[in-house]
Amino acid sequence: MSMFLDQVTIDVKAGKGGDGMVAFRREKYVPDGGPAGGDGGHGGDVILVVDEGLRTLMDFRFNRHFKAQPGENGMSKGMHGRGSEDTYVKVPQGTTVRDAQTGALLGDLIEDGQTLVVARGGRGGRGNIRFASPRNPAPEIAENGEPGQERKIELELKVLADVGLVGFPSVGKSTLLSVISSARPKIGAYHFTTLVPNLGMVTTSDGRSFAAADLPGLIEGASQGVGLGTQFLRHIERTRVILHVIDMSGMEGRDPYEDYEAINHELASHNLRLLERPQIIVANKMDMPDAQENLEKFKEQLNKNKEDEFADDIPVFPVSGVTRKGLDALLNATADLLEVTPEFPLYEEEIEEETVHYGFNPDEPEFTIDRNSDATWVLSGEKIEKLFQMTNFDHDETVMRFARQLRGMGVDDALRARGAKDGDLVRIGEFEFEFVE
Ligand SMILES: Nc1nc2c(ncn2[C@@H]2O[C@H](COP(=O)(O)OP(=O)(O)OP(=O)(O)O)[C@@H](O)[C@H]2O)c(=O)[nH]1
Ligand SMILES: [Mg+2]
Numbered sequence: 001m002s003m004f005l006d007q008v009t010i011d012v013k014a015g016k017g018g019d020g021m022v023a024f025r026r027e028k029y030v031p032d033g034g035p036a037g038g039d040g041g042h043g044g045d046v047i048l049v050v051d052e053g054l055r056t057l058m059d060f061r062f063n064r065h066f067k068a069q070p071g072e073n074g075m076s077k078g079m080h081g082r083g084s085e086d087t088y089v090k091v092p093q094g095t096t097v098r099d100a101q102t103g104a105l106l107g108d109l110i111e112d113g114q115t116l117v118v119a120r121g122g123r124g125g126r127g128n129i130r131f132a133s134p135r136n137p138a139p140e141i142a143e144n145g146e147p148g149q150e151r152k153i154e155l156e157l158k159v160l161a162d163v164g165l166v167g168f169p170s171v172g173k174s175t176l177l178s179v180i181s182s183a184r185p186k187i188g189a190y191h192f193t194t195l196v197p198n199l200g201m202v203t204t205s206d207g208r209s210f211a212a213a214d215l216p217g218l219i220e221g222a223s224q225g226v227g228l229g230t231q232f233l234r235h236i237e238r239t240r241v242i243l244h245v246i247d248m249s250g251m252e253g254r255d256p257y258e259d260y261e262a263i264n265h266e267l268a269s270h271n272l273r274l275l276e277r278p279q280i281i282v283a284n285k286m287d288m289p290d291a292q293e294n295l296e297k298f299k300e301q302l303n304k305n306k307e308d309e310f311a312d313d314i315p316v317f318p319v320s321g322v323t324r325k326g327l328d329a330l331l332n333a334t335a336d337l338l339e340v341t342p343e344f345p346l347y348e349e350e351i352e353e354e355t356v357h358y359g360f361n362p363d364e365p366e367f368t369i370d371r372n373s374d375a376t377w378v379l380s381g382e383k384i385e386k387l388f389q390m391t392n393f394d395h396d397e398t399v400m401r402f403a404r405q406l407r408g409m410g411v412d413d414a415l416r417a418r419g420a421k422d423g424d425l426v427r428i429g430e431f432e433f434e435f436v437e
Pocket of ligand 2 (some may be wrong): 173174175185186187193194214215216217
């Protein structure tokens, strides 16, 4: 198995808010102390943060669950519980984040240090101080903390490179990357030496720099799942310029022009708009005996197959990764082309703006009523379940407030309309109570 991971699904769970407290002042000389229960603290968020030092999603291989801590409960004497620290999860540059259930795009993390909140901590429940009113100066009412958000998210790494080196296996892509940058990819005389993308920073002789990625070799049919290349094509999605590397030596018995067309066919059939990126043809292994002759033939065919005679020529740079001849001109031309090539928007869809923390999806009904086989009425729905979780059933007054809130939402009327009778059992989650007319 390759030691590279570029797609993973993880579970994130934010902290619950701390519970609000019911308490009363007990001071000397103050006969009936007023309410003194503080609010619970905020639960911690789970936040993704870009770490330049990471190159893959390998860290997630054995660790796929991330939780933030709950907020501290409110205390007596009006003291609020402390909010919990957020939990940070490091991801490499170029990580795309989606909600695993809906597929919605949550963010595309590019800059070092960039953050994205993927699970919101619950707010703290209010203590009884907050429920005091002239009519009810000493309420025994407090809220429990709001539950933290919990979900599965998908991370997909698409390496951040300006330039992608593509071509058949063994045409010399890794050799090139190793001589134009400080990257040290494995080089070998056999096919598919490179199993994972390598990244290197390139600096041209006139001081410009760009990031280049060397990809595993593509072979004909790769886009149909043959060979290795297809699973790595996503890593050239962010590139703006493609260096199309061709072995001009003809050593392996293939025709350079056919190679060129086969790879373009792969790039086209993957539906990633890869052919829209400008290419530079790198005619490699020019140190070999037959290379010059093959290059002439290649250029002839390239010219012959031009769409029309006025179309721009695709630039061809003869080089040798081994003798390093021709590299300066190639790199300067690449930097020139980068300067005039805009970025390709990777996603046409919008990044999903998260609904406001305390808000509820307005399209969802506040509750739904079902009847169980044991004749119990079952209430469900995001809003009603959250209300239930935030109710502290230790205090009668809080329970009564809950009942009022249900009535306010129209639950009583709806149950009656469905035929509920005095004494019927009603259930929310694990909790059961009697319906009272
Ligand atoms: N003569 C000659 N040989 C070269 C040149 N560049 C690379 N080679 C050789 O070609 C073979 C393959 O080189 P790699 O750089 O591993 O090729 P690659 O395209 O990265 O191959 P994969 O990773 O397998 O796709 C090695 O034996 C290299 O030494 C060159 O310019 N001239
Ligand atoms: Mg290689």
